[in-house]
Amino acid sequence: MSRVLVIGCGGVANVAIRKCCALSEVFTELMIASRTKEKCDVLAEELRKTSKTKIETAKVDADSKDELVKLINSYKPDLVMNIALPYQDLTIMDACLECHVNYMDTANYEPEDTDDPEWRKIYEKRCKEEGFSAYFDYSWQWAYKKRFEDAGLIALLGSGFDPGVTQAYVAYAKKHEFDTIDTIDILDCNGGDHGYKFATNFNPEVNLREVSAPGSYWEDGHWIEIPAMSIKREYDFDQVGMKDMYLLHHEEIESIAKNLPEVKRIRFFMTFGQSYLDHMRCLEDVGMLSTTPIMFEGKEIVPIKFLKALLPDPASLGPRTHGKTNIGCIFTGKKDGKDKTYYIYNVCDHQECYKEVKSQAISYTTGVPAMCGALMLLTGKWNAPGVHTIEELDPDPFIEALDKYGLPKSESYDPVLVK
Numbered sequence: 001m002s003r004v005l006v007i008g009c010g011g012v013a014n015v016a017i018r019k020c021c022a023l024s025e026v027f028t029e030l031m032i033a034s035r036t037k038e039k040c041d042v043l044a045e046e047l048r049k050t051s052k053t054k055i056e057t058a059k060v061d062a063d064s065k066d067e068l069v070k071l072i073n074s075y076k077p078d079l080v081m082n083i084a085l086p087y088q089d090l091t092i093m094d095a096c097l098e099c100h101v102n103y104m105d106t107a108n109y110e111p112e113d114t115d116d117p118e119w120r121k122i123y124e125k126r127c128k129e130e131g132f133s134a135y136f137d138y139s140w141q142w143a144y145k146k147r148f149e150d151a152g153l154i155a156l157l158g159s160g161f162d163p164g165v166t167q168a169y170v171a172y173a174k175k176h177e178f179d180t181i182d183t184i185d186i187l188d189c190n191g192g193d194h195g196y197k198f199a200t201n202f203n204p205e206v207n208l209r210e211v212s213a214p215g216s217y218w219e220d221g222h223w224i225e226i227p228a229m230s231i232k233r234e235y236d237f238d239q240v241g242m243k244d245m246y247l248l249h250h251e252e253i254e255s256i257a258k259n260l261p262e263v264k265r266i267r268f269f270m271t272f273g274q275s276y277l278d279h280m281r282c283l284e285d286v287g288m289l290s291t292t293p294i295m296f297e298g299k300e301i302v303p304i305k306f307l308k309a310l311l312p313d314p315a316s317l318g319p320r321t322h323g324k325t326n327i328g329c330i331f332t333g334k335k336d337g338k339d340k341t342y343y344i345y346n347v348c349d350h351q352e353c354y355k356e357v358k359s360q361a362i363s364y365t366t367g368v369p370a371m372c373g374a375l376m377l378l379t380g381k382w383n384a385p386g387v388h389t390i391e392e393l394d395p396d397p398f399i400e401a402l403d404k405y406g407l408p409k410s411e412s413y414d415p416v417l418v419k
């Protein structure tokens, strides 16, 4: 028996909600609440035909703590799943604390308005002290640790694939395969083709901010920052083939470096096709990726938001995307005094996902771990109060759930290493 409130009804939430409602013995009652209630109603109506989960819907502005508190107090959920945008993480965490309810999300906090002078002051200090300049970092949400602990509540951060499953793979490697881990390379490959010259697979604004930022990696206890897309490697991915991949800054590097200080180097690579990169560079050069509002014909517009309105909705890519994703981690380290390498990854087929949940594999590989993270919290498998990232928690039940509910792991003990 559980009552769950899901906030957001976009690409990822659609998958997570469908997977929750397919497991109605755990997810007995569920409310879908988002900015556009009509989207929640359409999904709820469809799912009511096949699922035993009792589904309700509501409209909520998750930027407003007052609205959230009112909704949470009236629905009284056991867990709030934040699958809106990273901009809403802190307001939803505040509301959860006020209403005494557990929290989870799929991406760490970043501000919508990066020109806000108060935020900018803290951001610039952090850039100098830490040595990386991404707009997002964990400090904002880690600052809630004591409050969640004192309240006996859990906040589970980043229960998607990367972040999320990649950190469970790290915990799994540490628990079962290594005495000490020396290096971790996280490889995120999307071998899918949607037929458009340019489209993003998840929220365009969040996606383009992430990939147009400088890259960085962790080495010997500190960050090394590089210009965007300036480190390129080729890798031959199982079931996908040879792809170009680029080193990016990614949020889980920060938490893994903190929680596994023995690791000497942590890098994150993502594959991109030439067409995507050419379009992105051009859009950046003409200012279309800017988050700073400009006046256009007497009206204020934010260039990247305007661009979002022009690009295909990621949720619409499902029927047209063919091919597979392959996401995982390659480790080097030592076991019983001997050098060892290990690769753990998942391969996911875009069309299979579409057949199952009417979505492409990027939303699927995020929505399934969101459901599985909620499952861990609701069944008490993960129950330590506080604010947690996934490498801190027991990986076994989570990976078992991923195997069972659509994202089975593959393993190799002799992987080709990334130079």
Ligand code: NDP
Residues within 6 Å of the ligand: 007, 008, 009, 010, 011, 012, 013, 033, 034, 035, 036, 039, 060, 061, 062, 063, 083, 084, 085, 086, 088, 106, 107, 158, 159, 160, 161, 162, 163, 164, 201, 202, 203, 206, 314, 315, 362, 365, 366
């Ligand atoms: P979408 O843009 O498709 O969906 C976002 C949803 O949130 C929409 O339903 C939107 O409403 C709703 N929303 C936005 N602002 C508000 C608000 N103020 N109040 C209430 N609802 C709001 O995004 P995705 O589904 O692609 O991504 C969801 C999350 O998943 C993001 O945080 C993203 O960063 C994360 N993600 C994580 C990954 C991982 O592996 N960890 C990978 C991919 C994504 P409306 O319909 O009105 O626009």
